[in-house]
Amino acid sequence: MDALAAVGIVTPNAPRSQIADQYRVIKRPLIGNAMGKGATAIENGNLIMVTSSVPGEGKSFTAINLAISIAAELDNTVMLVDADVARPSILRVLGLPSGPGLLDLLQDETADLSTMLLKTNIDTLSILPSGTPHDRATEMLASDAMTRLVEDMGKRYPDRIIVFDSPPLLLTTEARVLATHMGQIVMVIHAEKTLRSDVEDALHTIEQCPVKLLLLNQVRTSAGGGYGYGYKYGYGYGYGDKAV
Numbered sequence: 001m002d003a004l005a006a007v008g009i010v011t012p013n014a015p016r017s018q019i020a021d022q023y024r025v026i027k028r029p030l031i032g033n034a035m036g037k038g039a040t041a042i043e044n045g046n047l048i049m050v051t052s053s054v055p056g057e058g059k060s061f062t063a064i065n066l067a068i069s070i071a072a073e074l075d076n077t078v079m080l081v082d083a084d085v086a087r088p089s090i091l092r093v094l095g096l097p098s099g100p101g102l103l104d105l106l107q108d109e110t111a112d113l114s115t116m117l118l119k120t121n122i123d124t125l126s127i128l129p130s131g132t133p134h135d136r137a138t139e140m141l142a143s144d145a146m147t148r149l150v151e152d153m154g155k156r157y158p159d160r161i162i163v164f165d166s167p168p169l170l171l172t173t174e175a176r177v178l179a180t181h182m183g184q185i186v187m188v189i190h191a192e193k194t195l196r197s198d199v200e201d202a203l204h205t206i207e208q209c210p211v212k213l214l215l216l217n218q219v220r221t222s223a224g225g226g227y228g229y230g231y232k233y234g235y236g237y238g239y240g241d242k243a244v
């Protein structure tokens with residue numbers, strides 16, 4: 001927990017902070033949609049993909065923070081899946097040793113998912129690592145085995161929220177295939193850095209997903225230093241193709 005706090009991840013017992021409050025706001029619609037409490041039921045609403053247009057926008061940071069924040073709610077059990085298989089980072093950030101995971105499940109469909117899930121010291125949060133590195137890792141995300149696995153996860157754990165850290169949409173077509181299985185997509189946008197045209201192109205690739213939330217990450221305050229009025233790291237989200 002100390003290591004997580006040091007890199008800015010919001011841990012369950014951390015004192016109230018602005019970023020913790022922001023994640024509380026961001027997770028609310030995601031949980032509502034996942035649990036069928038929104039205005040309309042969302043198919044596969046419990047499958048949530050965190051992605052972005054281009055690398056380095058804060059996908060893994062967001063996926064980990066959201067998973068911890070959702071798991072902190074009494075009613076929710078969360079599985080965090082490292083589906084950024086070519087550049088996995090979740091175990092490293094969490095300080096956990098590497099082990100078998102997603103890629104192993106895709107290569108051997110008789111392997112048992114539950115034996116690969118890592119428990120954490122947050123009771124309601126488990127992690128599925130990306131698994132043993134593979135030359136064609138990214139391609140495997142678009143495989144039939146992945147389709148079957150994601151469908152199986154959604155059905156086997158209908159009361160569990162599954163958060164997928166994933167590759168950026170404009171870098172690989174496989175991330176777009178993965179997106180087709182998801183009920184909700186959080187698209188992280190690095191404020192003042194990512195080109196509007198890239199955001200628009202990326203949004204076109206996930207048009208079919210029922211719920212798309214845009215998260216404006218790392219907004220800097222013009223006052224600097226995080227003092228005074230304004231967000232140091234802000235957020236924004238919108239529905240459909242409207243960024244707020």
Ligand SMILES: Nc1ncnc2c1ncn2[C@@H]1O[C@H](COP(=O)(O)OP(=O)(O)OP(=O)(O)O)[C@@H](O)[C@H]1O
Nearest residue numbers: 007008054055056057058059060061062217218233
């Ligand atoms: N809102 C934030 N507040 C503080 N640090 C952040 C925030 N968002 C991202 N970072 C930091 O920025 C760096 C890049 O973020 P991260 O690794 O999550 O991006 P990514 O989109 O997963 O990158 P990649 O495409 O390489 O997987 C990390 O060091 C992360 O801790």
Ligand SMILES: [Mg+2]
Nearest residue numbers: 059060084089
């Ligand atoms: Mg990442």
